[in-house]
Amino acid sequence: MPLSALSACLSQGVRGETKQSGEFRTSQNWIGASLRNAVFVPPHHEHVPELMSGMEKFIHDDSLRVPPLIRIAIAHYQFETIHPFLDGNGRLGRLMISLYLASQGLLVKPALYLSDYFERNKTAYIDHLMAVREGNHMRDWLIFFLHGVEETARASADVFRKILVLKEQIERETLPRFSHRRQGNAQQLIRHLYRRPLVDVKGVTILLDTTTNTSTSLIVDLMDHGVLIEVTGQRRNRLFVFERYLQLFERRRDG
Numbered sequence: 001m002p003l004s005a006l007s008a009c010l011s012q013g014v015r016g017e018t019k020q021s022g023e024f025r026t027s028q029n030w031i032g033a034s035l036r037n038a039v040f041v042p043p044h045h046e047h048v049p050e051l052m053s054g055m056e057k058f059i060h061d062d063s064l065r066v067p068p069l070i071r072i073a074i075a076h077y078q079f080e081t082i083h084p085f086l087d088g089n090g091r092l093g094r095l096m097i098s099l100y101l102a103s104q105g106l107l108v109k110p111a112l113y114l115s116d117y118f119e120r121n122k123t124a125y126i127d128h129l130m131a132v133r134e135g136n137h138m139r140d141w142l143i144f145f146l147h148g149v150e151e152t153a154r155a156s157a158d159v160f161r162k163i164l165v166l167k168e169q170i171e172r173e174t175l176p177r178f179s180h181r182r183q184g185n186a187q188q189l190i191r192h193l194y195r196r197p198l199v200d201v202k203g204v205t206i207l208l209d210t211t212t213n214t215s216t217s218l219i220v221d222l223m224d225h226g227v228l229i230e231v232t233g234q235r236r237n238r239l240f241v242f243e244r245y246l247q248l249f250e251r252r253r254d255g
Contacts, residue, residue, distance in 0.1 A: 024045070025048060039130075073142050080093050094114060162248045166245060174190075182218070188208060189204060189207065201215050204219060
């Protein structure tokens with residue numbers, strides 16, 4: 001998917017969706033409170049198409065003997081420096097890393113997200129980008145980036161291991177409590193919870209192609225077994241969360 005199309009998708013329903021989403025900017029932008037007091041002023045908009053073309057050629061040039069992690073680190077710096085869209089550059093620049101690594105076969109799925117690392121080290125992230133722009137300190141940026149990849153990969157692997165432990169525990173301790181007749185629905189709903197850990201009765205009814213009473217009963221049982229908790233405190237339009245699963249990701253951020 002071209003970056004312009006990806007930008008349009010990411011801009012739907014969020015801040016900046018009216019700012020030429022999916023199109024390269026046709027005016028000057030900046031990082032900071034105002035143009036006069038800007039921390040950084042990206043290249044003039046007339047140069048954006050040429051600069052983006054050069055960046056994309058660099059990413060896909062197989063004649064260059066540059067390892068994928070180094071290549072995407074440089075490309076991410078280039079993208080953030082060009083700042084080709086009026087809004088959403090940060091979101092797209094971070095997503096570009098995962099998508100590129102997946103396209104190179106280094107990830108089976110784009111599941112390595114550096115956003116948390118960049119956010120927790122926001123000052124260092126910005127300082128390293130500025131140091132490349134102002135003093136060509138590319139080596140320091142690459143070390144910072146690669147450290148983030150290592151830290152994020154280790155944390156992700158730890159979360160995946162904990163997910164497998166949770167999955168095995170539920171299969172061993174919870175699923176056997178359901179009757180043979182209800183096993184199919186229970187297994188299908190639990191599999192769904194790993195993809196979408198927030199559900200309601202209507203959604204479960206559609207998912208299982210069953211009745212409201214059957215869905216409600218299944219949800220209540222999963223609450224009794226500690227798999228789901230109700231989070232709205234309401235009697236209607238209630239939402240149920242696979243909290244033990246979500247907590248694994250919260251601990252990753254806190255750690």
